[in-house]
Amino acid sequence: MATFLASVRGTWWRIPSIPSKRCRAGGARHCSVEKFAAMKPNPVSMHSWMHEFAKPGPFAEFLVEEMPIRFAERIRWIEQVQEWKDIPELVDSHMKHKASFSYIRKAEPQDPVNFQKAVQKVLKRQENMVELMTLGMHKLRKLRRADNFDHFTNKFLDNFLLNRLGCNLLLSHYLACAHPHRKMIGIIDPQCDAVETCKAAGQEILSACQDFLGRKPVLRVEGFSQEGHQGPAPRFAYIPGILTFIMRELLKNSCRATLDITPNDADLASRPIEVVACANAAHVMIRVSDRAGGIPIEVGNRVWSYMYTTSSGKASPLSGYGVGLPLSRLHARYMGGTLELISLPGYGTNAYLSLPRVDKEMVEVVPDEDAPAALPYSFTV
Numbered sequence: 001m002a003t004f005l006a007s008v009r010g011t012w013w014r015i016p017s018i019p020s021k022r023c024r025a026g027g028a029r030h031c032s033v034e035k036f037a038a039m040k041p042n043p044v045s046m047h048s049w050m051h052e053f054a055k056p057g058p059f060a061e062f063l064v065e066e067m068p069i070r071f072a073e074r075i076r077w078i079e080q081v082q083e084w085k086d087i088p089e090l091v092d093s094h095m096k097h098k099a100s101f102s103y104i105r106k107a108e109p110q111d112p113v114n115f116q117k118a119v120q121k122v123l124k125r126q127e128n129m130v131e132l133m134t135l136g137m138h139k140l141r142k143l144r145r146a147d148n149f150d151h152f153t154n155k156f157l158d159n160f161l162l163n164r165l166g167c168n169l170l171l172s173h174y175l176a177c178a179h180p181h182r183k184m185i186g187i188i189d190p191q192c193d194a195v196e197t198c199k200a201a202g203q204e205i206l207s208a209c210q211d212f213l214g215r216k217p218v219l220r221v222e223g224f225s226q227e228g229h230q231g232p233a234p235r236f237a238y239i240p241g242i243l244t245f246i247m248r249e250l251l252k253n254s255c256r257a258t259l260d261i262t263p264n265d266a267d268l269a270s271r272p273i274e275v276v277a278c279a280n281a282a283h284v285m286i287r288v289s290d291r292a293g294g295i296p297i298e299v300g301n302r303v304w305s306y307m308y309t310t311s312s313g314k315a316s317p318l319s320g321y322g323v324g325l326p327l328s329r330l331h332a333r334y335m336g337g338t339l340e341l342i343s344l345p346g347y348g349t350n351a352y353l354s355l356p357r358v359d360k361e362m363v364e365v366v367p368d369e370d371a372p373a374a375l376p377y378s379f380t381v
Helices: 002-012 021-025 033-037 046-050 056-079 088-106 112-125 129-144 149-178 194-213 240-261 265-270 300-304 324-333
Strands: 189-192 219-223 236-238 273-279 283-289 338-344 348-356
Touching (some): 056 088, 056 112, 112 149, 129 149, 189 240, 194 240, 236 240, 240 283, 240 324, 240 348
Parallel strands (some): 219 273
Antiparallel strands (some): 273 283
């Protein structure tokens, strides 16, 4: 194991800090949550996802060392909230993270069947974590009644949920690599078609509109080649699940707003939602534009806040718990992309998604308390 890691450490991770095998094998007696939380995470490049980490054996060895570091960081963040024991959702989240930390620490990568079961248990415990943490933060706001609470919450959840996203994707990638698909490398599509992915997400949301509201807006999806000709945009190695998630959230917002502002179905053709995907050698760019009146000036940057929502509180196929936009930005940022909004008051909103194309330059963004990743808030009115 030590020889294997030493031979590739410079190519996979930016900061080598793998704990010793004795630390893992000795359990919590030798390495506590606090000790793992003090270690630096090791971000993985897209290139490594598709090559070294396409092999379940070596990947399992990495996960059993890396996941405790990331889970311990999240446990520490919860414990740093002074009132966490008074908020049931934070207590529940803390318990689930401690259990997952233990599962991974005890898992043996040399036993693929049981290791896969441990990974599945960890992923199962993360299923409602976004809802749990968001609700916990809302209750914490009621306890604190602080003027600057939203700023604290946004930074806390940005880091916490970005850390969680990376863990979930790495663990899902391992399971997919253990059961390979002929067109995919784990959860990565080496020839991800941005236009087709946008079309599929669009059709899903249009169907939800029709089923849930009895009507749907007009949606147009176009692609342009690197030379500027209309047609399929260049393909790139990417995680289709990330792009699908972002497009669903953006299109849900545009579709709801368009239908709200257009009560007469005959007028929907004059307010089309347009998606354009294009690329150059380094980036894939996607624009989603609507003519639904734009975002109110008084709302402004609050669209990026986990504390702001226009939802009634009950989740539906077209509205969740009011965190779709900030989560979409985290998904974009995870591999070095960006998501920005430009609102034209009285006219509509443009969303701009930029994703890198060069796999060796696409590296996970993993927040670390000693060097937290600042997330830019981009909003133009």
